[in-house]
Amino acid sequence: MQVTRRQFFKICTAGVGGSSLAMLGFSPTAALAEVRAFKLTRTTETRSTCPYCSVSCGLLVYSLGDKAKNAKSEIIHIEGDPDHPVNRGTLCPKGAGLLDFVHSENRLKYPEYRAAGSKEWKRISWDEAFTRIAKHMKADRDANFIATNDQGVTVNRWTTTGLLASSAASNETGYLTVKVARGLGIVALDTQARI
Amino acid sequence: MALQSLDIKARSATTTPSPSARGEAVKVAKLIDISKCIGCKACQVACMEWNDLRDEVGDNFGVYDNPRDLTDQSWTLMRFSEVEVQAGKLEWLIRKDGCMHCADPGCLKACPSPGAIVQYANGIVDFHQENCIGCGYCITGCPFDIPRISKKDSKVYKCTLCSDRVAVGMAPACVKTCPTGAIVFGSKEDMIHHAEGRIADLKERGYQNAGLYDPAGVGGTHVMYVLQHADQPEIYAGLPKDPSISPMVALWKGITKPLASFGLGLAVLAGFFHYMTAGPNEVEDDEEEHTS
Numbered sequence: 350m351q352v353t354r355r356q357f358f359k360i361c362t363a364g365v366g367g368s369s370l371a372m373l374g375f376s377p378t379a380a381l382a383e384v385r386a387f388k389l390t391r392t393t394e395t396r397s398t399c400p401y402c403s404v405s406c407g408l409l410v411y412s413l414g415d416k417a418k419n420a421k422s423e424i425i426h427i428e429g430d431p432d433h434p435v436n437r438g439t440l441c442p443k444g445a446g447l448l449d450f451v452h453s454e455n456r457l458k459y460p461e462y463r464a465a466g467s468k469e470w471k472r473i474s475w476d477e478a479f480t481r482i483a484k485h486m487k488a489d490r491d492a493n494f495i496a497t498n499d500q501g502v503t504v505n506r507w508t509t510t511g512l513l514a515s516s517a518a519s520n521e522t523g524y525l526t527v528k529v530a531r532g533l534g535i536v537a538l539d540t541q542a543r544i
Numbered sequence: 545m546a547l548q549s550l551d552i553k554a555r556s557a558t559t560t561p562s563p564s565a566r567g568e569a570v571k572v573a574k575l576i577d578i579s580k581c582i583g584c585k586a587c588q589v590a591c592m593e594w595n596d597l598r599d600e601v602g603d604n605f606g607v608y609d610n611p612r613d614l615t616d617q618s619w620t621l622m623r624f625s626e627v628e629v630q631a632g633k634l635e636w637l638i639r640k641d642g643c644m645h646c647a648d649p650g651c652l653k654a655c656p657s658p659g660a661i662v663q664y665a666n667g668i669v670d671f672h673q674e675n676c677i678g679c680g681y682c683i684t685g686c687p688f689d690i691p692r693i694s695k696k697d698s699k700v701y702k703c704t705l706c707s708d709r710v711a712v713g714m715a716p717a718c719v720k721t722c723p724t725g726a727i728v729f730g731s732k733e734d735m736i737h738h739a740e741g742r743i744a745d746l747k748e749r750g751y752q753n754a755g756l757y758d759p760a761g762v763g764g765t766h767v768m769y770v771l772q773h774a775d776q777p778e779i780y781a782g783l784p785k786d787p788s789i790s791p792m793v794a795l796w797k798g799i800t801k802p803l804a805s806f807g808l809g810l811a812v813l814a815g816f817f818h819y820m821t822a823g824p825n826e827v828e829d830d831e832e833e834h835t836s
Contacts, residue, residue, distance in 0.1 A: 354827070365812070384550055384670065385708040426593070428720060439723045445589040449598075 407433020
């Protein structure tokens with residue numbers, strides 16, 4: 350670039366003048382320093398239970414929207430419930446990362462069925478799934494139910510099917526799970542929290 | 545602008561005074577009790593979740609530290625040290641590293657960009673990335689080597705002590721999640737009191753040198769540690785014993801900067817008087833033709 354002596358002085362004058370004006374306070378207003386806006390204001394707070402282990406920590410699930418007719422909810426944050434007697438607001442690293450568990454691409458959201466010998470998983474409705482499970486359970490129970498033992502004592506055992514219960518179940522759900530399983534004669538009853 | 549959620553006590557590269565008419569805000573502090581930490585890293589996860597950060601999945605390099613170092617996405621990091629304090633007595637010391645929120649912040653002093661680093665009246669030191677020019681002076685100025693520059697946007701990030709949560713009366717995310725209660729949060733006064741109780745307890749259990757880490761070299765910190773061996777903080781993954789702001793920062797910002805400004809002003813003044821007394825240089829017509 351060719352700059353004449355005169356042009357050089359003009360550039361210098363403009364530079365000094367500009368920076369002097371800025372120093373005197375005629376600069377554009379700088380962005381004001383303010384803390385990041387609190388992201389949970391007016392979100393919907395929902396109580397829930399952590400699904401991971403049998404400790405069953407209480408959760409506060411925060412979602413966008415106030416449940417108005419046209420507002421679609423979306424979970425944006427999860428933290429511990431301070432009023433829950435089990436964890437009193439705290440969460441372990443797994444619980445603290447629940448947001449990504451909710452939004453995981455690998456998360457199973459509906460029942461799927463893979464026929465014997467097939468490589469494909471096929472989406473089925475909840476009704477179909479429950480009916481299929483019930484049919485299989487009944488067939489297996491009818492075939493393998495043990496009403497009495499060698500001595501002729503009534504035992505009512507069903508040893509060929511096991512039940513794996515949820516770890517996020519509350520005390521009451523746990524009670525009902527045991528009632529249903531034992532009522533059918535299921536011996537192998539456990540919760541996924543122990544795995 | 546209207547009243548802010550937190551008053552600003554100090555602002556980087558700013559000479560105009562900060563608002564100070566309103567009474568002193570309660571100074572907050574986070575206390576990390578290293579003797580209670582089990583290294584579960586719930587604090588690391590909660591920090592990323594709250595601050596919308598997601599670091600890359602790290603790798604194993606022989607110790608439990610993951611990631612290997614603080615990053616622009618990991619504002620806090622558990623540092624695991626296996627130390628034989630006494631011969632034959634191995635101790636596994638786990639320190640939650642992150643910004644100490646110094647009362648006299650070296651990063652703020654070193655920062656040349658107005659408003660990129662601010663200190664709130666409650667003691668929190670916060671970075672405002674929209675004003676950050678990515679020079680990295682704050683990294684040099686930090687006695688604890690905490691700020692990290694992002695490769696994505698060339699701006700510097702670090703722990704904010706969840707200033708957004710604290711401003712609305714909540715505890716920082718790491719504090720709330722801690723399952724063992726190793727991290728507690730409250731007024732600095734209360735935290736010192738809480739630490740005294742813990743130190744007395746540790747001393748009873750045979751840790752004669754247990755103490756509080758609240759280094760005076762940086763004016764005290766708003767993140768404090770309870771150490772089992774307060775006489776040798778270096779064993780906790782290199783926690784500095786007597787941290788202070790680099791003398792280069794003090795020299796540059798304290799002496800050189802005003803001197804240079806003075807020199808610049810003097811040169812302009814001298815130039816003006818020279819113009820008034822000696823007048824402008826006369827330019828010959830043919831000289832101009834030669835140069836263009």
